[in-house]
Amino acid sequence: MDVEPPVGAALSRDISRSDEAAEAEIDRFIERRSRTLRRENQERREEEAFLEQTRVANEKRLQQARYEWHWHHTTQAERLRNTLEQLIEHHEQRAEELLNQPEGAA
Secondary structure (H helix, E strand, O other): OOOOOOOHHHHHOOHHHHHHHHHHHHHHHHHHHHHHHHHHHHHHHHHHHHHHHHHHHHHHHHHHHHHHHHHHHHHHHHHHHHHHHHHHHHHHHHHHHHHOOOOOOO
């Protein structure tokens, strides 16, 4: 003999305990999600700070390299200018000496 519960019997159950359990589960879910979001936001801020520090460090390194290359080219130009001026002077003196030598002397 199989007895079926009367129609609407499920509606007459005491659901107050399941409401409390559901609310407690929802509260736990919200708290877990809140902790997860706080952690993710903290990680995102840390990553953004790291990327900014890296960008600043790279910019300083590039600026330093530009300064060093500027210094190299400036000092190299000065050295070459001095060397070329000395060479020009040497050749002008030699040319003058050749013009002032008597004929037949070499």
